[in-house]
Amino acid sequence: MNQRGTYPARPRPLVVLSQGPGYPASARSAVLLHFGSLMNEITKETKQLVRLQAVELERARLTAALKALPAEVAAADTQLKAAQKRVADTEAALKREELLRSSHELDIAGHKAKAARFRAQMDTAKNAAQASALEHEINFAETEISRLEDSELASMEKTEHLEAERAKAQELAAKLTETVALIRARVGEQDLEYREALAALKAERETLREQVAAFDDGARLRHFDRIAGAKGTGLARAAGQQCSGCRMGIRPQVWNQLRDGVIAPCESCSRILYYDPAMEQAPAKTARSVSHELPGPVERKQAGV
Numbered sequence: 100m101n102q103r104g105t106y107p108a109r110p111r112p113l114v115v116l117s118q119g120p121g122y123p124a125s126a127r128s129a130v131l132l133h134f135g136s137l138m139n140e141i142t143k144e145t146k147q148l149v150r151l152q153a154v155e156l157e158r159a160r161l162t163a164a165l166k167a168l169p170a171e172v173a174a175a176d177t178q179l180k181a182a183q184k185r186v187a188d189t190e191a192a193l194k195r196e197e198l199l200r201s202s203h204e205l206d207i208a209g210h211k212a213k214a215a216r217f218r219a220q221m222d223t224a225k226n227a228a229q230a231s232a233l234e235h236e237i238n239f240a241e242t243e244i245s246r247l248e249d250s251e252l253a254s255m256e257k258t259e260h261l262e263a264e265r266a267k268a269q270e271l272a273a274k275l276t277e278t279v280a281l282i283r284a285r286v287g288e289q290d291l292e293y294r295e296a297l298a299a300l301k302a303e304r305e306t307l308r309e310q311v312a313a314f315d316d317g318a319r320l321r322h323f324d325r326i327a328g329a330k331g332t333g334l335a336r337a338a339g340q341q342c343s344g345c346r347m348g349i350r351p352q353v354w355n356q357l358r359d360g361v362i363a364p365c366e367s368c369s370r371i372l373y374y375d376p377a378m379e380q381a382p383a384k385t386a387r388s389v390s391h392e393l394p395g396p397v398e399r400k401q402a403g404v
């Protein structure tokens with residue numbers, strides 16, 4: 100019996116009208132009968148399908164999260180290795196500066212010794228040409244000493260800079276070592292947690308699939324699998340006379356069937372549509388105003404889309 104077209108919203112107006120004065124007894128009983136057949140909550144089979152979709156989505160989410168875990172450790176490790184390399188590089192640079200200064204010290208000592216020798220020879224120079232040559236040698240040694248001393252000074256400054264850089268790099272490496280250890284520990288825990296959750300979901304999935312398949316020889320499950328494989332979800336809640344999966348409108352006849360607890364494929368996206376009276380919009384709204392509203396994020400979430 101289908102008289103719903105005469106009522107703007109359900110189920111409340113049905114009750115009101117059936118109790119109205121002067122309402123023919125036959126019509127009243129018909130309305131009550133109809134009201135009795137109205138779906139107050141989704142069927143057990145639909146609930147199983149809704150749960151199956153939620154389980155499938157959660158499995159996909161956890162599987163992706165599980166896969167991403169090693170990358171998290173690897174990224175932290177890469178940062179740590181870069182910091183450690185910086186420490187090693189600055190240490191090597193410091194060593195080079197130290198060696199450079201040692202070498203300069205030796206060269207300076209050599210040039211000083213030469214200059215002293217040439218000065219001593221000046222006293223015994225036999226002629227002006229010899230004296231001039233010696234003077235030239237002394238000048239050269241002194242210029243070299245001055246150059247090497249300048250270079251030593253520059254090296255000292257560079258060393259100071261490198262030491263500061265090394266301290267910073269060491270600090271960063273120590274922090275990152277801690278961070279990597281923390282990430283490793285957390286990732287280890289999460290890995291275990293995800294695997295346990297996935298094992299539980301796998302078991303629940305198997306049970307649900309058996310239950311859903313038992314309902315209609317697996318036809319519904321096959322349809323669900325086929326659409327889920329292509330679109331990510333095989334099931335969508337009908338709300339506001341719209342498919343929450345593809346947002347397309349639902350024909351009034353199908354919408355009415357859905358509201359009677361029938362499940363039907365969406366004519367646009369083929370997802371299995373179901374109607375959940377527990378999720379209905381506020382009863383004050385008419386079916387017409389409701390049909391122009393998009394389902395909110397909560398509804399979409401519960402519909403698994």
Ligand SMILES: [Zn+2]
Pocket residue numbers: 335342343344345346347365366367368369370
């Ligand atoms: Zn659709």
